[in-house]
Amino acid sequence: MIKEWRRRRAARRVRPGDGRPLRPFRWWQLLSRALFYLRLTHDDGRQVVYAIDVMHGRTDGSGVVHAHLYVDGRQHARSGLPAAFPVHGGTVEVSTSAFGLGRCHYVTTEGAEHPLVPDRDSAEGRRAYVDRAHPELSRWVGHVSSAVLVVALLLLASQLxxxxxxxxxxxxxVGAFTSPVDLSAWGNVLVGLGATAASTERALRLRHHWLLDGGAG
Incomplete structure (x- = not known):
């Protein structure tokens, strides 16, 4: 019920697009842009390409980051995040985390969920290539990322x-609690950097957990 309420609330934020063409992804946008695609076949047999374009850090006057929906290369709609764009057969849901996109999924009317495909030149696309070309390495990196975040969370809870x-x-x-680990200032900095890198790696795979990866917007 709560999920459906959030979906309807996000759908109300959708505004019509202006028909501008979709700009190709450039290498210097690796850290500032996310671009994902969805190909759907309509009832008349026509294949339509949807694209979700998000510029991280680019906000409107109220500080809201926007997602843009393109249909066959033209801007069809835009919305503040989190967004829920109606498309053929379902909805494309988009939300951010503190380190990138936390969600960019096609949710069918039956409730099935499918992640969109990242542009091959984007940071998410390059991470997806590693997953396809080197699955064992990809799994190892994913496990390390999760382990780093768990350790960082335990250290934070202990110090807090x-x-x-x-x-x-x-x-x-309640008694005084003494942390079993006493990190120096540099140690805390290194843990913070490791946690940031781990959360960023997870965001490139659209992995997000409210406790490990921070809040979503």
Whole structure:
């Protein structure tokens, strides 16, 4: 019920596009742009190519990042994120995480979900190529990313617990907690950088977990 309410709310944000042509992906946009495709065959047998284009960090006057839906190379609609674009046979749902896209899926009217295909020149497309060409390496990288985030989360919880129980008034009632790991300032920086890299790698695969990867927008 909550998911359906969010979907309807996102659908109300959709606005008509202006018909502008879809710009090709450029190499210097690796860190600033996400571009995904969906090919659907309509009832009359005609194949239509949908594209979702998101410029990370580019916001409107209210600070909202927008997604743009293109149909056969022309802008058909736009919406603030999270977005839900009606398309043939279902909806394309798009949302962001703190490190990229958290979701870009085609959800059919029957409820089946299919991730869109990233542009081959995009960061997501290059990560998808590694997954196809080197599946064992890809799985290993994915496991490492998850492990790094779990370790970072445990360290954060441990340090936070120590800080919260440090005041004498709180320690008197619940006891003082001492973190088993005492990282230096540089150690915390390295953990933070590792967590950022791991979350970015997961975002390139459209993997997102509310606890491991931060909030979605």
């Amino acid at each position: 617990g120590e800080q919260l129980t440090r005041p004498e008034e709180i320690a008197r009632h």
